[in-house]
Each structure stands twice: as structure tokens, then as C-alpha cells.
Amino acid sequence: MAKKDKELSLMDEIVGLCKRRGFIFQTSEIYGGINGFFDYGPLGVELRRNIKDAWWKDMVHLRDDVVGLDSSIIMHSDVWKASGHVDSFTDPMVDCKESKMRYRADHLFYAHVLVDGKEIGCVSLLESEKMESEALEMAQALKRKLAVQGELEPLQLRPYTEAPEEDWVKVPSPATGEPGSLTPPREFNMMFKTNVGALQDASSVAYLRPETAQGIFANFKNVVDTGRVKVPFGIAQVGKAFRNEITPRNFIFRSREFEQMEIEYFIPPDEDIWERYHREWIDTRKDWFASIGLTAEHLGEEVHPRDKLAHYARACTDITFKFPFGEQELEGIAARGNYDLIQHQEASGKPLEFFDEGRKEKYVPHVIEPSLGVDRTFLAVVCAAYTKDEIDGEQRTVLKLHPRVAPVKAGVFPLMKNKPELMEKARSLYEKLRRRWNVFFDVSGAIGRRYRRMDEIGTPFGITVDFDSLDDGTVTLRDRDTTKQQRVSEEELISIMEEQIGW
RNA sequence: GCGGGCGUAGCUUAGCUGGUAGAGCGCCACCUUGCCAAGGUGGAGGUCGUGAGUUCGAAUCUCAUCGCCCGCUCCA
Numbered sequence: 315m316a317k318k319d320k321e322l323s324l325m326d327e328i329v330g331l332c333k334r335r336g337f338i339f340q341t342s343e344i345y346g347g348i349n350g351f352f353d354y355g356p357l358g359v360e361l362r363r364n365i366k367d368a369w370w371k372d373m374v375h376l377r378d379d380v381v382g383l384d385s386s387i388i389m390h391s392d393v394w395k396a397s398g399h400v401d402s403f404t405d406p407m408v409d410c411k412e413s414k415m416r417y418r419a420d421h422l423f424y425a426h427v428l429v430d431g432k433e434i435g436c437v438s439l440l441e442s443e444k445m446e447s448e449a450l451e452m453a454q455a456l457k458r459k460l461a462v463q464g465e466l467e468p469l470q471l472r473p474y475t476e477a478p479e480e481d482w483v484k485v486p487s488p489a490t491g492e493p494g495s496l497t498p499p500r501e502f503n504m505m506f507k508t509n510v511g512a513l514q515d516a517s518s519v520a521y522l523r524p525e526t527a528q529g530i531f532a533n534f535k536n537v538v539d540t541g542r543v544k545v546p547f548g549i550a551q552v553g554k555a556f557r558n559e560i561t562p563r564n565f566i567f568r569s570r571e572f573e574q575m576e577i578e579y580f581i582p583p584d585e586d587i588w589e590r591y592h593r594e595w596i597d598t599r600k601d602w603f604a605s606i607g608l609t610a611e612h613l614g615e616e617v618h619p620r621d622k623l624a625h626y627a628r629a630c631t632d633i634t635f636k637f638p639f640g641e642q643e644l645e646g647i648a649a650r651g652n653y654d655l656i657q658h659q660e661a662s663g664k665p666l667e668f669f670d671e672g673r674k675e676k677y678v679p680h681v682i683e684p685s686l687g688v689d690r691t692f693l694a695v696v697c698a699a700y701t702k703d704e705i706d707g708e709q710r711t712v713l714k715l716h717p718r719v720a721p722v723k724a725g726v727f728p729l730m731k732n733k734p735e736l737m738e739k740a741r742s743l744y745e746k747l748r749r750r751w752n753v754f755f756d757v758s759g760a761i762g763r764r765y766r767r768m769d770e771i772g773t774p775f776g777i778t779v780d781f782d783s784l785d786d787g788t789v790t791l792r793d794r795d796t797t798k799q800q801r802v803s804e805e806e807l808i809s810i811m812e813e814q815i816g817w
Numbered sequence: 818g819c820g821g822g823c824g825u826a827g828c829u830u831a832g833c834u835g836g837u838a839g840a841g842c843g844c845c846a847c848c849u850u851g852c853c854a855a856g857g858u859g860g861a862g863g864u865c866g867u868g869a870g871u872u873c874g875a876a877u878c879u880c881a882u883c884g885c886c887c888g889c890u891c892c893a
Contacts, residue, residue: 326886334828334843346867346883407890409819418890497818504891525893560818561890574893646893687893705853729851758845762853769853778852790852797853 325638328700329565331711335771337361337696337721338566350562350570357771358692360721360752365606365691366552368718369575371817372602373550380548380577381541385529387554388520394505396661397528397654399521403504407560408474410487411495417488419499422474424485427453430464436484436493438474445471475499504557522556527683529553530578531654534666545668545679546591548579552688564639566689573688580679582670583652589629591682592649596631599645599684603633605816606691607716608644612636612698616643627651635694644694645686652678695719699772705797713772714795717814723751724775724811725768731757740779743789743804747777751815769794775811 332338336355340347354362374382394400408419423445424438437452439445449469457466477485477499486493506522523529530549537549552575562569581591596615603613614634623630630648634641655678659666667676699713717723724747728740737757744755754773756764765776776792782801783789791807792799802810 329885330828336827340884343884347885349884407818409889411819555893557892559891563886563891568892572893576893643892685893690893708854710854727852732849760850760853760855762855764854765852766854776853780851792852799852 324700325565328638328697331700331713331770332358332565332696350559350568352566352569352689357721361695361715361719362688362692364719364721365695366573366575366688368606369602369686370550370552372605373548373575373577377548379543379546380550380579381537381543383530383533383537383549383551384553385526385533385551387523387556388508388510389523389529389532391519391521392661393528393532393658394521394524396657397531398657399505399524399528400503403524408499409497410489411497417474419474422488423449423471424474424477424481425449425453425469425471426481426484427456427469428467429457429462431467432464434460434462436481436486437469438485438488440488441473504559506556506558523554524557525555525685526551526553526574526576527578527685528654530576531658531666534578534580534655534658535664538668545670546579546581548577550575550577552576564637564642566693567637567639567642569689572690574685575688575691576683576685578650579682579684580668581682582673583677583680588649588651588680588682592629592631592647595682595684596633596647599633599647599686603644605716606695606719607714608635608691608694608698612694613644614641635690635697637694637697642690644690645684648683648685650681650683652680654681655679710766710769712769712794715772715774717774717811718816720772720774720815721752722754722768722771722773723747723815724753724777725764725773726753726755727761727764727776727778728757729761729778729780735784736779736781739783743777743779747808747811751811765792765797774814777807 329338335357337358339353339355341351341353342348370382374380391400394403408417408422410417417440421441422438423441424436426436427434435456437449437456439448439452442448446469449471453466453469474485474496479498482496482498484493485496487495505524508520508522509518510520511518530551533549537543553573554571555574556571559568559570566572579591579595581588600610600613604610612635614636616632616634618627618630618632620629627648628651630646632643633645633647635644655666658664659678667678669676695715696713699715701712701714703710703712713720715721726740726744726747728736730736741755744753747753754768756767758764759767761778768776772794774794776790776794778790778792780790788801788803789807790799791802791810
């Protein structure tokens with residue numbers, strides 16, 4: 315418990331820093347805010363872009379086998395029917411008013427108990443492999459309890475989501491065993507609905523996409539026809555997705571509007587090869603995380619058990635991050651088979667096959683899907699970087715961000731602002747550096763204060779122009795993490811920054 | 818959605834038995850300052866989440882609403 319309190323306050327500190335320094339604000343704050351949506355401030359937007367740019371650079375530009383795509387957020391509503399989202403992207407809930415327990419309504423099954431054609435009550439239980447036999451035992455127990463004579467008819471189990479209204483009061487709560495305490499199933503689709511065009515009827519219904527993946531599948535044929543690609547190859551996309559989550563939680567970890575970075579990597583359909591590609595992608599992605607400062611010590615892998623897989627997946631491995639509120643999924647790497655392409659092929663009537671020149675055959679490729687949340691990555695990067703240490707007995711808060719993603723790459727400081735020659739020299743160095751990197755010019759306060767300000771927003775380099783700079787052109791380069799200083803020439807400065815920032 | 822806790826300046830908060838708000842840090846300006854949150858002076862910023870009610874009068878009492886945190890649930 316003590317540990318938990320400590321972890322909670324750490325998260326509060328990080329949330330506080332994000333707001334205080336202009337990384338993340340609650341959206342529409344002046345109107346009271348709205349749950350599950352966030353705005354990124356001047357520093358947040360830089361960090362966020364850096365994460366996305368790093369991903370795009372490494373996953374698209376530096377690979378021969380991946381091309382990019384930017385599909386629209388609103389697509390034909392048939393896309394979401396074919397993908398299964400209209401029917402199954404739901405979180406139907408039922409609450410027990412007695413026990414305060416909540417169940418997934420589609421995991422709660424019930425059956426009428428009929429004896430010689432006469433109903434004597436209902437039984438209910440949670441979905442499991444042996445629920446048929448358990449339900450039968452419960453029905454027999456009910457029959458004994460009510461001392462009813464006669465032939466017990468076979469039970470017909472059905473999910474609570476399909477219960478007609480008159481059954482709601484009959485179904486006993488799994489917690490109490492007594493009927494009457496369950497609420498009606500509250501079913502809602504997690505997709506945001508809207509209307510396209512002037513008419514607001516059934517034919518105009520459209521959805522804000524809950525994932526970017528379907529835009530990729532829907533464009534599979536276009537890319538194959540025009541992109542000079544050969545299986546195996548991938549299509550990458552970065553973009554917003556929307557889910558009407560019941561309970562957005564943990565700051566930006568689960569929000570209702572978020573951004574995804576997804577790749578659909580198409581592979582031949584052979585049964586014996588997908589595992590190899592799946593593993594390759596897990597390793598590739600972990601290497602990438604390391605390149606933005608999320609090293610193995612922060613990360614974990616979680617293999618989804620087969621019975622918990624989503625309807626489309628044959629395997630899924632999560633790359634997890636040890637957040638202050640627990641180890642949670644950062645990226646899901648799913649082997650989706652060819653479920654999606656087959657679905658769209660059937661629904662659209664358009665063949666979504668690939669002709670393999672090497673094999674001289676046509677097939678619908680299978681797919682490996684590394685799917686990552688930009689905002690989760692942002693949060694992970696900030697959590698991993700957040701550090702408190704002591705410099706000469708003074709407490710310091712520092713974001714040890716990897717230089718590649720740091721919102722500000724360097725702070726440029728004249729040692730004193732009332733000396734025009736220092737100001738001028740520093741200003742001209744600043745003008746030079748800003749053409750290439752996002753750098754910050756700061757003259758206010760003592761030099762130590764300026765360093766600490768930069769520490770708190772994760773700026774890796776502090777560059778101070780002093781009187782020696784006027785003579786020999788060298789500057790003091792101060793390292794954020796160690797606070798060590800070195801004198802370097804302008805050329806050395808630029809090559810150090812190039813090397814550590816990486817582009 | 819249900820249950821529990823919370824909501825005062827950018828941040829941390831005083832005010833708690835009702836009489837229309839202070840502090841520290843931060844921020845801005847000037848002075849000072851030869852390298853790690855130094856010092857001085859001045860300054861901006863709060864109708865106390867929002868709305869309604871009780872009252873002569875509410876940040877302090879009541880209700881509603883929004884948001885935040887925790888649990889049930891869930892995912893990128």
C-alpha cells in the first residue's frame with residue numbers, strides 16, 4: 315500500500331510537470347474540460363512530432379519493404395461492417411445492483427429452466443469451457459430447491475446481451491444467485507458516429523475510425539497496383555483514431571482521441587512462416603524503442619493467451635512498459651492472418667489478391683500488425699525520462715529525454731545579458747543553430763537558473779557564450795545528465811549535436 | 818455507468834465554527850551577477866471548478882453538474 319501511494323504521487327508529479335511546462339493540457343479546460351481528450355502544448359507538440367518522425371524515418375524511409383499511406387478518418391461505413399467493428403466493437407455491460415459487481419454482458423450467459431414445459435426460473439453464469447455442465451447442475455439444484463417434479467428440459471444458454479426485456483428481472487446475479495438485481499445490458503458501440511451530408515438518416519451514418527488499420531486494408535489493392543511492392547511488404551500509417559471508451563484513465567494512457575502508428579506487413583499465407591515474421595517484428599520494434607530511450611529495462615513482453623485473442627487474431631504479443639501505475643501495453647504486435655483482406659474482398663466483391671511472381675500463384679496475403687499508440691509512447695518516454703537527483707546538495711528535476719525526441723535540442727545563453735558583445739555573439743550562434751534544430755535562446759536569470767530550466771524540459775545541451783568565446787570562438791557545452799562542462803569549438807559543437815541527436 | 822475520495826493564482830497550498838482571499842515557488846521588467854534554481858526593487862495573475870439554492874451576507878452550509886484520483890471494466 316505504501317508502495318502504491320508512492321507510485322501515485324510520482325504519476326501526479328509527472329502530470330504536474332507536463333502541465334506546468336506546457337507539454338499537455340486537458341482539452342477545453344476553460345469550459346470545465348472533457349474526459350478523455352487532451353491538448354498538446356508548445357513543448358508537447360515538439361516531443362510528439364519527434365516521436366512520430368523517428369518512427370516514420372525508421373519504419374518507412376530507412377526500409378526497402380515499407381511504404382506510407384495517409385487514409386481519411388471517415389471511410390465508407392461498409393468498411394466497418396466488413397471489419398466486424400459495427401457488430402463486435404462493443405463493451406456491453408451489466409451491473410449487479412446488490413453486489414456492485416460489473417460484468418461484460420456478452421460474457422454472462424443464462425438459460426430458462428423448463429420442467430415439463432413449465433418455466434420454474436433461470437440460471438446464469440459466466441462464460442467458460444464447462445459452462446454447459448455447470449448450468450445443468452445449477453438447473454438441477456434449482457429444481458430440487460423448489461421441489462418440482464417432472465422432466466428437466468435441455469437448457470438453451472444465451473448471452474445476456476440477447477435477453478428480451480421481460481427476462482432482465484428473471485436472471486439471477488452470478489454474485490448473489492438471486493434474480494432482480496441485474497441492470498439491463500447497456501450496450502454501446504465504441505465507435506463515434508456521425509452523419510455525412512445533409513440527410514441525417516440511416517444511409518448517411520458514418521464512423522470516426524477506431525483504428526487506422528482498416529484504411530490500410532481498404533487501400534491494399536491501390537498500393538499493390540501502383541506502389542511497385544512485392545510480398546513481403548508493409549504499409550505504414552500514422553493518424554488519429556477515436557474510441558468512445560467508458561473509462562478513460564491514467565492521464566493520456568487511455569483516451570478517446572488518440573494517434574496510432576501502425577504497419578500492416580503482408581506476408582505469404584504459408585502456415586509455417588508467420589511466426590518467424592512475427593518474432594522479427596517484435597525484435598525490430600524493441601530496437602526502435604531503444605533508439606528513443608526506452609531500453610530493455612523499461613520494457614516487457616506479454617503473449618496473449620489464445621482464448622483471449624481478438625476475433626481477427628491468431629497470435630498477439632504486447633510490448634509493455636513499466637508505467638508508474640503498472641506495467642501496461644505500449645504496442646500490440648498481432649498476427650492477423652488474412653481475416654481483414656478476406657472480409658473486405660467478400661464485402662466489396664473486389665479481389666484483394668497478390669500475384670506472386672516467384673511462385674506463379676495468386677493469394678490473399680496474411681499480415682503482421684505492429685500497432686503503437688503515439689500518446690502512450692509519449693507518456694512512456696516522459697515517465698522513463700523523469701528523474702530527480704541532487705546537484706551540490708540542491709534537488710533537481712530533470713527529464714533525461716533521448717536527444718532524438720527532446721522537444722528543445724539546446725539552450726543558448728550569453729553568460730551575462732548586460733554585455734552587448736556577449737549578447738551579439740550568442741544571438742548569432744543561436745540564429746545559426748535554429749536553422750537546423752529547435753533551440754532556445756534564454757537571457758533571463760543567472761546562468762544556473764537557465765540550466766535548470768532546460769533540465770526540467772529535457773533539453774540535452776546547454777551552450778554558454780562567455781568572454782573566452784569572443785577571443786577564440788569556443789563555447790561551454792554543458793551536459794544535461796551529468797552537468798559536466800567542456801569547451802568546444804563551433805565545429806565540434808555541431809558534430810557532437812549531430813551525433814547525439816541523430817539527424 | 819456504479820461506489821469511495823477530491824477541486825482556492827502556472828505549481829504547492831493557508832483559510833476549516835459563514836462577513837466578498839493571503840503565502841512560498843514560478844513568471845515578467847529593471848538593477849546586480851565571470852558557470853548550476855544567489856540577491857534587491859517593482860509588477861502581472863484568483864468573481865475560491867461551474868450553476869442554482871439557503872442567508873442581510875458563502876471559498877466556507879445544501880443540491881445539481883463538470884473534471885481529477887481509486888475500484889469494477891477495458892485497450893493503442
